């Protein structure tokens with residue numbers, strides 16, 4: 278169909294929607310990659326918060342790394358009250374962080390498993406909340422939890438396909454290890470996603486670092502292919518689409 | 526610890542459960558390896574001493590909140606006394622876990 282237009286899901290992150298033709302394509306999987314401290318979690322949670330606060334879209338935050346109590350505290354510093362949002366049933370934080378006390382200690386694994394447990398947990402919340410935005414933060418944790426890479430790869434494809442099947446927009450974060458050239462610990466993260474954002478916080482002098490963001494790919498978008506400055510302020514992540522990053 | 530909602534499959538209603546080693550097997554409707562894992566667990570229990578165990582099978586498709594509570598994302602996962610194994614377990618591994626759980630149970634029982 279020639280006049281088919283992709284429905285866009287606004288991130289509400291200041292400056293970002295301009296870079297991606299008005300928002301993420303609805304029902305797509307977007308990967309936000311970057312080294313530790315580049316702002317992946319903040320950006321991802323802003324996407325959920327704004328969805329619920331401004332665009333009437335409820336969200337599910339699956340945290341595999343940081344415990345919810347820390348996430349709430351961090352986001353409160355940016356003026357985002359996640360606890361209130363949870364009470365209003367606009368958001369649910371699914372705690373799969375290692376800090377949970379009842380999580381058994383693993384003796385290891387045999388290469389005969391799938392991630393249908395993770396999928397069932399996520400989908401039960403999506404149904405309960407009629408959520409249309411899901412964040413998994415961060416996928417990389419599973420690389421440390423399980424050794425069978427081939428299984429994980431295949432399971433990630435199934436998982437992302439099943440979550441987005443009915444129009445849920447999925448944002449995954451992936452932590453790029455220090456001194457690593459790819460987009461994540463698996464090197465398949467980029468193939469999972471129809472959109473990839475990379476966040477940087479590069480040293481530009483002995484005393485100065487500079488944050489920036491790059492849109493690597495986005496389905497059906499004439500997205501900006503430049504690297505743009507980004508800042509983290511008291512209100513969270515902000516992108517400056519009009520400027521070109523000094524490092525670029 | 527939260528009550529693991531699911532079918533209890535060993536012993537009779539008025540058994541003294543507190544002395545038993547609880548084995549929890551997490552499975553789902555779509556999990557291809559789960560039926561085999563369940564078989565291995567049942568066979569191992571049978572060969573050991575069935576009356577010493579309480580097997581609980583949690584179908585995560587039906588009870589996702591139980592898996593969430595215990596942080597179980599990969600299936601099958603077999604949990605015995607605070608330790609777990611993912612995938613189709615080898616009987617030797619299960620035995621090791623059972624022995625570990627039995628020992629800590631005895632220690633915990635001493636006042």
Ligand SMILES: Nc1ncnc2c1ncn2[C@@H]1O[C@H](COP(=O)(O)OP(=O)(O)O)[C@@H](O)[C@H]1O
Nearest residue numbers: 311312313314315316317318319320509510511
């Ligand atoms: N109020 C704030 N003003 C500016 N920067 C902040 C503020 N609060 C946190 N930061 C910065 O935000 C970053 C944390 O971002 P985060 O989203 O947790 O990163 P990631 O998930 O990529 O590891 C840190 O670099 C921290 O210095």
Ligand SMILES: [Mg+2]
Nearest residue numbers: 317318319414
């Ligand atoms: Mg993070």
